[in-house]
Amino acid sequence: MDITIKITDREGIVHEVQAPTDMAMNVMELCRSYELAPEGTIGVCGGMAMCASCQCYVLNDVALPEMGQDEDAMLAEAFYVKSNSRLGCQIPITVELDGLELELAPE
Amino acid sequence: MITTDILIIGAGPTGLFTVFEAGLLKLKCHIIDALPQQGGQLAELYPKKPIFDIPGFPSVLAGDLVTNLMEQIKQFQPGFTLNEKAETIQKLEDGTFIVTTNKGTEHHAKAVAIAGGLGSFEPRKPLIEDIAFYEDKGVEYFVKDPELFRDKRIVIAGGGDSALDWSIFLADVASHVTLVHRRNEFRGALDSVEKVQELKKAGKIHLVTPAEVTGIRGAERVEALDLEIDGAHSSIETDYFIPLFGLTPKLGAIANWGLEIEKNAIKVNNALDYQTNIEGIYAIGDINTYPGKLKLILCGFHEATLMCQSVFNKLNPGKKYVLKYTTVSGIDGFDGTRKEAEKQVVKSIE
Numbered sequence: 542m543d544i545t546i547k548i549t550d551r552e553g554i555v556h557e558v559q560a561p562t563d564m565a566m567n568v569m570e571l572c573r574s575y576e577l578a579p580e581g582t583i584g585v586c587g588g589m590a591m592c593a594s595c596q597c598y599v600l601n602d603v604a605l606p607e608m609g610q611d612e613d614a615m616l617a618e619a620f621y622v623k624s625n626s627r628l629g630c631q632i633p634i635t636v637e638l639d640g641l642e643l644e645l646a647p648e
Numbered sequence: 649m650i651t652t653d654i655l656i657i658g659a660g661p662t663g664l665f666t667v668f669e670a671g672l673l674k675l676k677c678h679i680i681d682a683l684p685q686q687g688g689q690l691a692e693l694y695p696k697k698p699i700f701d702i703p704g705f706p707s708v709l710a711g712d713l714v715t716n717l718m719e720q721i722k723q724f725q726p727g728f729t730l731n732e733k734a735e736t737i738q739k740l741e742d743g744t745f746i747v748t749t750n751k752g753t754e755h756h757a758k759a760v761a762i763a764g765g766l767g768s769f770e771p772r773k774p775l776i777e778d779i780a781f782y783e784d785k786g787v788e789y790f791v792k793d794p795e796l797f798r799d800k801r802i803v804i805a806g807g808g809d810s811a812l813d814w815s816i817f818l819a820d821v822a823s824h825v826t827l828v829h830r831r832n833e834f835r836g837a838l839d840s841v842e843k844v845q846e847l848k849k850a851g852k853i854h855l856v857t858p859a860e861v862t863g864i865r866g867a868e869r870v871e872a873l874d875l876e877i878d879g880a881h882s883s884i885e886t887d888y889f890i891p892l893f894g895l896t897p898k899l900g901a902i903a904n905w906g907l908e909i910e911k912n913a914i915k916v917n918n919a920l921d922y923q924t925n926i927e928g929i930y931a932i933g934d935i936n937t938y939p940g941k942l943k944l945i946l947c948g949f950h951e952a953t954l955m956c957q958s959v960f961n962k963l964n965p966g967k968k969y970v971l972k973y974t975t976v977s978g979i980d981g982f983d984g985t986r987k988e989a990e991k992q993v994v995k996s997i998e
Contacts, residue, residue, distance in 0.1 A: 576911075580911045581897065581899070581911075581913075582912070585766060586694070589694060591693055591694065610835075614834075614835035617807055617830050617831040617833070618808060618830070618835075618893055618894065620772070620774065620775050621775075
C-alpha cells in the first residue's frame with residue numbers, strides 16, 4: 542500500500558507525495574524519485590549515512606525508527622543540524638510513517 | 649605538454665576501465681583527477697564497503713575493485729595527473745583538444761572522455777563568517793604539504809577519519825595540535841580513535857570536545873579561533889585552522905565548457921556513442937544523462953566500451969576492424985607484455 546508524506550523542499554514548496562511501502566525505499570530515495578531536490582544534491586553517498594546531503598527536519602510527531610550510530614555520528618559533523626534533524630536515507634518507508642511531515646535541510 | 653589519444657577526466661571505475669577498452673584498440677589514455685588517488689568515490693567514500701552488482705563478483709569491496717581495475721589496465725600504461733582539476737578546454741582547428749588543469753598542467757588529446765562521476769570532490773566548508781577571507785591565510789581544507797605545518801600551532805575540526813588521521817600524523821610535525829569536535833565520540837576507524845586517545849594522554853594532541861569553532865580572528869591571517877565548548881565561549885591562539893568536514897561533489901569548471909547540462913549531468917547521444925553536443929568530447933558513467941540512464945558502475949563500463957569504439961572509428965576513418973574477443977586474441981600491452989589463453993592440447997590417445 543501507499544502512504545502519504547508531506548515534504549517541504551529547499552525552496553519552501555510543500556509536496557504531498559504518495560510513497561510505496563513495498564519497494565524497500567527510504568525517505569531520501571522517495572525525494573529523489575519525485576525529484577524534490579536536484580540530482581547530485583541529495584543522496585550523494587547513495588544512502589550510507591556518509592554525506593548528510595539528505596538531512597531533513599521532522600516537523601510532526603510520527604514515530605520514527607530509532608537513530609543508529611552511523612546516522613548520529615554523521616549528524617555530529619553536518620551543518621544546519623537541529624534537534625529534529627534526521628538523515629532521510631536512514632528512514633525506511635513503512636506504514637507507520639503515514640502522515641509524516643518533513644522539510645529538507647539546506648544543501 | 650602531456651599528449652595522449654584519449655584524455656579521461658575522472659579516475660573512478662568508469663574512467664579506469666576506459667583505459668582497458670581503449671588499450672585493446674591501441675589507443676593511449678591519460679587520466680586527470682582532483683583527488684590524490686585513483687578510484688573516485690569508491691576510494692574516497694566507501695573503500696571498505698561491499699558492492700554486490702558487479703557482474704561475476706558476488707561481492708567485492710569498493711577498494712578491491714579499484715585495485716583490480718588498476719591491475720587490469722596496468723599493461724596499457726595510463727598516465728595520471730592527480731590532485732589537479734580540469735579547468736579549461738580548447739578545441740584546436742584539427743579537432744584535437746588542449747585541457748589545462750587548475751595548476752596549469754596542459755594535456756593535448758585527440759578525444760576527451762568526461763568520466764567525472766558526480767563531479768570533482770570539493771571540501772565542505774563550515775558555516776563560519778569570513779572564512780573565505782582566511783582561505784590560504786591560515787585556513788586549509790586539505791593537508792597537501794605537511795611541512796607547511798612544521799613547528800606551527802594547528803587546530804583541526806571534524807569527527808571522521810581524515811580529522812583523526814591528520815591529527816595523528818601532524819602530532820609529530822606541528823608544535824601544537826588541537827582537535828575540535830562537536831561530540832565526544834568519533835566515527836573513524838577504531839585504531840585511529842585509539843591512537844588519538846594515546847596521543848592525548850601523552851600530551852601530543854589537545855582534544856576539545858564537545859566543541860565547535862564559531863569564529864576566526866586575525867587582521868591579515870588566522871591568529872585565533874573562537875570556540876564554543878559545551879555551551880561556554882572561549883578562544884584559542886593558532887597559526888592554522890584545518891576544517892575537515894568531508895567532501896562534496898561539484899560539477900565545477902566543466903559546467904562552463906559549453907556542454908549541454910541537464911539535472912547536473914551532461915547530455916549525451918546514447919543511441920550511438922555517448923558523445924556530447926561538442927564533437928570529440930564524450931561523457932560516460934554517472935556524469936552523463938540520457939533517456940533511461942542508470943547510475944551504475946556496470947553501465948559506466950558498457951558506455952566506456954562503446955565510446956572507445958567510436959573514438960577508434962573517428963581517428964581511423966575507413967580502417968577495417970572487427971571486434972576482438974580477449975580470450976581469442978589475447979592482450980598486447982604497451983609495455984611489451986602479452987597475455988593470452990593457453991593453447992589447446994592436441995594429443996592422440998594410444
